[in-house]
Amino acid sequence: MKKKEAILKVATVLFANKGYPDTSMQELSRLTGAAEGTIFYHFGTKEGLLLAILKQTRETIVRQFEEFLEAREFGSGLSRVEETVSFYLYLAGFLEDQFLLLHRHHVYQFSETNPEFREHLEEIYNCLTDFFEWAIIAGQEDGSINPELHPRKTALILFTMVDGLVRFKNYNLYDAGALFNELMNACRTMLQAPQRNN
Amino acid sequence: MKKKEAILKVATVLFANKGYPDTSMQELSRLTGAAEGTIFYHFGTKEGLLLAILKQTRETIVRQFEEFLEAREFGSGLSRVEETVSFYLYLAGFLEDQFLLLHRHHVYQFSETNPEFREHLEEIYNCLTDFFEWAIIAGQEDGSINPELHPRKTALILFTMVDGLVRFKNYNLYDAGALFNELMNACRTMLQAPQRNN
DNA sequence: ATCAAAACTGAGTGACCACTCAGTTTCGGC
DNA sequence: GCCGAAACTGAGTGGTCACTCAGTTTTGAT
Numbered sequence: 001m002k003k004k005e006a007i008l009k010v011a012t013v014l015f016a017n018k019g020y021p022d023t024s025m026q027e028l029s030r031l032t033g034a035a036e037g038t039i040f041y042h043f044g045t046k047e048g049l050l051l052a053i054l055k056q057t058r059e060t061i062v063r064q065f066e067e068f069l070e071a072r073e074f075g076s077g078l079s080r081v082e083e084t085v086s087f088y089l090y091l092a093g094f095l096e097d098q099f100l101l102l103h104r105h106h107v108y109q110f111s112e113t114n115p116e117f118r119e120h121l122e123e124i125y126n127c128l129t130d131f132f133e134w135a136i137i138a139g140q141e142d143g144s145i146n147p148e149l150h151p152r153k154t155a156l157i158l159f160t161m162v163d164g165l166v167r168f169k170n171y172n173l174y175d176a177g178a179l180f181n182e183l184m185n186a187c188r189t190m191l192q193a194p195q196r197n198n
Numbered sequence: 199m200k201k202k203e204a205i206l207k208v209a210t211v212l213f214a215n216k217g218y219p220d221t222s223m224q225e226l227s228r229l230t231g232a233a234e235g236t237i238f239y240h241f242g243t244k245e246g247l248l249l250a251i252l253k254q255t256r257e258t259i260v261r262q263f264e265e266f267l268e269a270r271e272f273g274s275g276l277s278r279v280e281e282t283v284s285f286y287l288y289l290a291g292f293l294e295d296q297f298l299l300l301h302r303h304h305v306y307q308f309s310e311t312n313p314e315f316r317e318h319l320e321e322i323y324n325c326l327t328d329f330f331e332w333a334i335i336a337g338q339e340d341g342s343i344n345p346e347l348h349p350r351k352t353a354l355i356l357f358t359m360v361d362g363l364v365r366f367k368n369y370n371l372y373d374a375g376a377l378f379n380e381l382m383n384a385c386r387t388m389l390q391a392p393q394r395n396n
Numbered sequence: 397a398t399c400a401a402a403a404c405t406g407a408g409t410g411a412c413c414a415c416t417c418a419g420t421t422t423c424g425g426c
Numbered sequence: 427g428c429c430g431a432a433a434c435t436g437a438g439t440g441g442t443c444a445c446t447c448a449g450t451t452t453t454g455a456t
Contacts, residue, residue: 003403003404004403016273019219019303019304019307021217021219021220022219024442024443024444025443025444025445026444028443034404034405034416034446035405036406036445037404037405037406037445037447038404038405038447040444040445040446041402041403041404041405042403044403045444045445046445047443059413070366077401104366105217105301105302105303105304107397108369108370109217112409117429121371129339149380152382153376153377153380154380154384156366156372156377156380156381157377157381157384159362160358160359160362160363160366160377160381161355161358161359161362163362163365164357164358164359164361164362164365165358167361167365168354171306172306173319173323174354177349179351179354179355179358182347182348182351182352182354182355182363183355183358185388186352186355186388189387189388190383190384190387192387199420199433201407201433201434202433222412222413222414223413223414223415224413224414227436232434232435233434233435233436234414234415234435234436235415235416235417235434235435235436236433236434236435237417238414239432239433239434239435240433240434243414243415244414244415397449397456398455398456399454399455399456400453400454400455401452401454401455402451402452402454403450403451403452403453403455404449404450404451404452405447405448405449405450405451406433406447406449407446407447407448408443408445408446408447409444409446409447410443410444410445411442411443412441412442412443412444413440413441413443413454414439414440414442414443415439416435416437416438416439417435417436417437417438417439418435419434419435419436419437420433420434420435421432421433421434421435422431422432422433422434422437423430423432423433423450424429424430424431424432424435424437425428426427426428426429
């Protein structure tokens with residue numbers, strides 16, 4: 001099982017950083033110390049290797065978020081949203097290669113023809129959006145979040161913002177870290193329940 | 199000049215939709231009716247072809263935004279932001295292939311070694327962010343937008359949101375159109391100047 | 397110690413790739 | 427109509443690619 005794990009690990013880094021078509025099995029073989037034949041023995045095809053990586057990514061991300069949710073006690077629903085956003089950004093740094101892979105086009109391309117790809121992707125995105133939505137609903141129940149907002153759609157808008165920031169970071173377009181405070185402020189302002197007049 | 203234009207046009211569609219490495223010169227030759235040699239006669243290398251497409255994309259996007267800005271009369275700064283966001287989304291649909299290309303990894307990969315790529319990309323992103331920033335500054339001057347917001351950073355957050363939505367649409371992850379109203383609401387709420395108490 | 401299954405090997409294969417080049421056709425100014 | 431330049435051609439080239447397969451090594455249960 002040693003070689004199989006090494007291949008998965010190295011291939012994740014290469015597919016995420018160099019891209020799927022630009023990573024050759026020869027290179028993968030050289031960097032893992034496994035023969036080319038070994039890779040095909042374990043994963044069948046190059047596409048099969050990418051699928052195995054996506055599966056592992058899904059399991060890791062979902063588990064990490066579930067552990068976060070279990071371990072944390074939240075104050076208001078609004079602060080739960082804020083902490084979820086923070087955790088998303090932390091995780092995108094901690095699991096940098098996996099999140100980069102999710103911004104790569106090949107997983108979406110394969111998902112158009114291979115239902116297993118689509119299933120993993122949907123699970124990941126549904127899971128992430130759910131965590132935002134639950135936090136919003138909690139906030140609407142405790143009065144810290146505007147009750148007129150549509151929870152699911154607002155969760156998607158939040159997700160859009162956070163995921164866009166991760167993309168900026170990954171592409172080195174801007175110093176995304178410098179935007180953290182602005183992002184949190186924007187989230188807070190757009191969600192906040194309308195203030196009562198004095 | 200007929201063949202050169204046809205190659206640019208078809209290559210834009212293929213690079214954007216199939217990806218750069220998955221598009222072969224043979225295929226490009228077949229679809230344009232130009233010989234393979236013709237492509238290399240005009241663009242030198244495959245990378246040179248991508249660069250020419252990026253250059254054209256930059257020119258088109260920048261020109262379109264400038265025309266939009268000249269033609270429109272805006273009410274408040276806040277409504278100028280809203281119209282800029284709308285126009286961005288409209289343009290991302292109208293120039294679908296070009297915007298898809300900007301979400302492809304290869305242009306960023308080449309920009310790490312080829313300064314011409316980086317220059318075009320920076321120009322595009324700076325230009326887009328500028329338009330958001332100017333609208334925010336206008337809104338802060340006429341009192342429709344919270345004066346405590348950092349114009350540039352807030353412009354980047356706006357850009358993150360809008361660009362993230364375009365990405366969702368391009369990847370068919372969600373019905374992005376259904377989020378339009380929520381996006382506009384979110385922008386309005388996060389920018390709005392604090393309401394005076396009655 | 398034995399043995400079958402699982403893991404692993406790496407040279408070999410055919411297909412495809414970006415790119416070349418020697419030659420042909422088209423175009424525009426006179 | 428002539429001529430040089432620009433546009434265009436497509437068979438050919440060397441290299442790389444994903445994948446195969448016949449054979450070897452490792453593993454673990456008995």
